[in-house]
Every structure is written in C-alpha cells, then in structure tokens.
Amino acid sequence: MTDPPRFEMRGIRKAFGATVALDGVGLAVRAGEVCALVGPNGAGKSTLMGVLSGALVPDGGTMALDGSAYRPRDPLAARRAGVAMIHQELSLAPHLSVTDNVVLGLEPARFGVVRRAEARDRATQALGRLGHADIDPAAAVGALPPAAQQLVEIARAFAVGCRVLVLDEPTSSLGREDARRLFELVRRLRADGQAVVYISHFLEEVKEVADRFVVLRDGRNVGEGRTEAASHDDIVSMMIGRRVGEMYPRGQRTPGDVVLDVEDLGPGGVRFALRRGEVLGIAGLVGAGRTRLLRTLFGLEPVRAGRVRLGVHAGAFPPSARWEQGMGLVSEDRKGEGLAASLGVADNLTLSRLDGLGPGPIVLPSRRDAAARRWIDRLDVRCRGPRQPVSELSGGNQQKVALARLLHHDVDVMLLDEPTRGIDVGSKAQVYELVDALVAGGEGRAPRAVLLVSSDFPELLGVCDRIAVMCRGRLGAARPVSELDEHRLVLEAAGGAA
C-alpha cells in the first residue's frame, strides 16, 4: 500500500465561462484496479476525463502519473504518456484496415515509408494481449461489428503502451453477449496491472466490473466506496442526493371517468381505456409498436382500423385537432421531432398554443416570454432565459421544455413516449414528481390522464397505476402494478407466457 497510485488527480478545477464544471475534484486509481466513475449527466465526469486525457487544460489542481507530475499539453501527449480514452463514439477510420487503425498516428516507418510487417506485428500483438487474436489485421474496420471495432480502438491504446485506460459508456452500442465479453476483457486488463476508469450509467455493470466507485455531482466528489459493500440504492442516493424510495412520489390518486377509449385499433387490435387521475403504462421492447400506437392516437399516423374516442370526439383527427381536443404528445425523438433546436425555449413551449398571447393573430413576444417564464420556474428549467435556443440546454432541461408545452396548452390527456430517456437522475425525479402532481389534480385543476410508454420497467412500476404489455403490435390487458413485478414485465415483453 506504499506504492503511489497509478494516477492521482487532486483538487481539479475547471470552469467554462461562468459555469463551474469541476470544483476541486479528486480521483486516484491504483494499478490493477477498476474504478467506476458515476454521476448524473452534467456532473462533470466527461470534463474530468477530458482533463485526464489531455483534451482540456484544468484551471487548477495537480495530477501525477506513477508518482511523477503529469501535465499533458494535448491528447497526443497524454497518449504518449500512457493515458488512453475510449469514447462512446469510436474514433476509427472505417475505410482503413485494422492494422492501419491500430498504428494510426504512430506508424513505424523508415524515411517516411511505413514498415508494413512491423505495423502488422504490433497490431497482432496488441490484439493478442486483449485475447482477441481472432480479428484479422487486414480487415477493413468499417466491415467489423461494433464490438470488434471497440476492440480495435482498445488495441490502439495498447500499441502505444497504455497504463491508464478510460472507458466511457463502453457498452452503449453493444449487445448482451458482447458486453459480457467486454467485462471479461476488463478483468483481464486488471489482472494485467492496468488502471481502468469505467464510466457508466448502468449500475449493474458498475457492480459487475468495478472494484471501487467514485460519485460526482455538480462538479464535486459526493461519495465513493467499494462496489461489493454498496447497494444500488446507496449509489443512486449519492447520485441524486436523496433516497430512491422518494424517486417515485404517489399523491392521492382517484381514477375518474374514461377520457380515452380505444377499441380494436389496428394493426394488432389494441384496446384499452384511460381514466382521468391515473397513469397507464405501456411496457414493451423497442419495436413492439408502442410509439406507433401513440402516434396513431395523436393523428401523426393514419388509423387503419378500429375506433378511438377522446372525450366526446370519436374518430381520427390530425394533431392540430387533437391539441384542441385536449390531447398532447411528448415525442420519444427529442432532437428529431420533439423540439425545434434552433428556436428559443419560449418559442418551443408556446408553439402549439399561440392564441391568447396577443390580440387576434398577433403574438406579443413579451406575453410569450411571460407565459414561458411561468413554466420555466414551475419545472425548474435551467436556462439563461426564455429566448435561449433549446439546443444549448442539457437533455433533462430540454425534456422539461417538451413537457411544459403540454402544460402551457393545458391538455387533459398526455401521451408521453419515453419521457426520461437519456436524461439525468435528478431530472428524472423531477419528471416523476410532475407526473404525479398532474394526475393527482389540485391547484383548482381537474386530474389529468397520462399514457406512459417506457422501456425502463422499474420506472413504469414506480410511476404507473396500471400497466399493459405490448408485444409485436399486440397489447395485453392492463393490470394494477400491485399484481406485477419487473420479472413479469420482462418476460411478457419478450413474448413469454402471459
């Protein structure tokens, strides 16, 4: 225990303009140790790793590598010093061969002519160390599956003698089997004496591969520990600053009359009834037809068969009519459909309902901004003001803007498609709180009805009153959450016994 850690960062500070991204953060990892770095989006994980890998210059703090001062000027210097970062989005040249990619930038050459045999040897050697000598060094990288591409990138790190390896969300583009093999590789690297920093949103993974975890929140260290001694609950409450039990609040909910009645809606003959004052969840796998169902209800896709009744309105209507009838949709595709990225917060928020913001067809910017400000405050949207383009907001805040649109329009029936996908834990908790408040009613407002599509089953179980499972376009019967658990949902979503 007297050896210095493989690398140590102390009191790292980094600010971007007025935003303090890192406020005295420390991180140390020993050789032969896997340390998970966790925290909500915007906690400063990427910034910290940017500093470590030479992409960012810190405003303050010290770094040491194997006991001696370490101050990379740029990513290449960091790479030469043995610090390699594998990004979520791989940085490979798809048309080049595996060998060319592995030695890229550091080709063995004499008089500018690449020594091909030596390059190939290096590539084979590096792949061999990873236990993947099966990858053909002559293959074009673009033709390889994602998992193999990732290996090539890791091999590139090894070809220059890496001592510290940073993996940023490495399983996000991998299937289950490939992820398992990656974990094996990480263990192998640990045995090999590497220091590995593992960034992930998935706490199961963290528990599986990491020895230790360090939690960041708002640019500070807020906790750490050994993974075997900590429960999910412990880690999550450090990340969000409160207990998990409080993630899913449940106010007084009293289901009222049916507001949305669907019968034999094609394809798949979907039928269900949604009541005021309840959250009805639709579970299922990606591609089960859940998004299509919501879009059909909202008039973005044609109704091919069956009946839809929304309040007193029976039949199919375009989105403009749906809004007027009191129905709103939050799209799963936030960037592509949900928000107009280049427009301001207020423009996005008020787009569906511009009347009442001035006389006749007039929209007064001051009234529009005032209307938006109300929801910005209510939902705690972090932005500079109502005119800031939404593209500049974090994912969680963007999602709040998309949700606020439904509140501004004051709809009764809310169709929410993956409303918490890709947003940080703190924003998730706020979304859950909001949904609960909306179906509970109060503030002189009748309870609303929420139809919630999500692939996050614990979330469904926490938020919904009833859940129906969709599988290959068919929707099962809705049952109260008390009769369901995650295991059942997974089973039924995969088409197992009902």
Added chain:
Amino acid sequence: MRTGELLARGGPLVGLVLVCVVFVFLVGPQFLGPANLELIARQTAIVCTAALGMTLVIVAAGIDLSVGSIVSLSTVVIAIVLRHAGGPGLAALAAIASAAGCGLVTGVLVTRLKVVPFIVTLGMMLLVRGAAKGLADERRLEAPITWLNDLLRTASAALVPLGVWMMAALALVVAGILRYTRFGRHLFAIGSNERTARLCGVRVERTKVAVYALSAALAGLAGVLQFSKLSVGDPTVAVGLELDVIAAVIIGGGSLSGGKGTALGTVLGATIMAVIQIGCSQRGLPNWVQQIVTGGIIVAAVALDRWRLRAGAGERAA
C-alpha cells in the same frame, strides 16, 4: 455570447457601414450626398421588395428560384392590361394576382408532390418564363404611359419615390409578420424543425402554400416596380434576378437551412448590393470588379455566420 449576438444582429449593418466608408474614400464625400442616397434607395427597391418575400420563404426552409421569371411575367401582364385600356391600378393588381397564382402553384406542388422546393421552383422558373414569352409573343410590349411609370421617379415633394416608400412600408409589414404573428412563429418553427411543427399542430402544408403565394405576390409587386423602370412589358427582363434576391436575404442573415432571417437584415443586404453596384460604377470600376466584390461579401456573410455558430457551440460545451 454578447459579442456573438451583436455580430448576429449588427453584422449586416456593420457590413453596410463598411462598404459605404470604402466608397466614400474611393468616390468622395458626395457618395453619401442626398442625390446619391436617393439613387441607392431607388436601385434597392426592386430586389428588396422581392427579397422581403423570399425572406419569409427562406425562414421556412424553402427557396423560390422562379422570382426573376415572375417579375418578367408581371411586366408583361401590366403591359397587356394597359394596352386593352385597363386602368393602371387594375394592371398592377392583375400583375400581383397572376404572380400570387404562380406562387400558389409552387406551394401546392411542393406540398403535394413532396419534391424539394429547389427542383419545383427550378421548373417553375422555366415554366413562368415560357408563359411570359408566350403571352408577349416573344416581343417587348409597348404600353401607354400612366402613373405606374412614376413609381421610381423622383417626386420633389416626397423625398424619395413612391416605390421606395412602398418598399419601406412593406419591410415593416414583413418584420411585423415574422416577429409578431402566429403565421410568423409557424414559419420559424417549420424552418427550424418541420416535424416539431407538425407535432405541435401547425398546419404545415397550408402554411407552406400561403408563404409561397405571399412571396410570389411580393415578386409580382417587384415586377410592378420593374415595369415602372422599363415602361414596357419585357418577357426577357430580370433573368437571374432570383440570385440577387437570395443573396440579399443571405447577406442579411438568413440561413438556407431555415429558421433564421429578418426583414431588416434583408433590407440591409439588398442595400449593400446596391451600394456596391453604384459605387463601382461611379468610381468607374468595370462590372467584373463589382461581381467579385458582391461574391466576396456573400461568402464573407456566410463564413461570419458559421463562425458565430461555432463560437456559440464552443461555449455550449460547458
């Protein structure tokens, strides 16, 4: 961000001041004398009127290449109506209505066929030009002199010609539409993200048809001004005018990918082009110099815009 925002809003104005200063040096202080200012305003009117309509289209991420052809069609329609003893008011209305009709066709084709507007309006450019030539029997049509010919003639009492006043009023109207109306907000939404607009209940197709018709009507009005200058109906006039019009919008801060553009910017953009044209000819610089300078300004305007976007994105990384 503050400097970025200033550049975004003030960029075209800074550009206009710069070119004016340059030509004051090259030509002399009389370059900014009242007579010359009036000349500049008059020169700006035709391109600017059409460009105000184009601004609406470009904000909605569209484009209209048929503007030049519509201008020539308008001059022909006016000449025909005047020759058949119609009044000048009726002639101008007929020209604007036929132009709006062309825009209506464009709008319907763009929304029904779901073909990109570049292609549809490229077709319309030839189609309308052909129609104008057919109507005029491939000749220039002489027409009786009426008050229409005075629209761009200096009226001693009114400071600048009536046509320039019309253009200024129009600029205010277009600025108001973009800034203060539901229609304007819908145009920005469609230009920024059409799918979002549809999701939010904007009647995208209807709005697009309306904007092409409106823009074409303004091109028709530009045609009225063009006729005033020519005093004949000419089916071969204004070839390539659409490029000047688009350039004015771009220099004024519009973006061809939609969601951006202002009426004031467009007026400044059109004025910058007129200043360069007049300045070069008064300095005795040949036409090719003028073209190189205008081309340089277009590229510089777009480069500045890109640079500003990147600067913004850099701060966003925080």
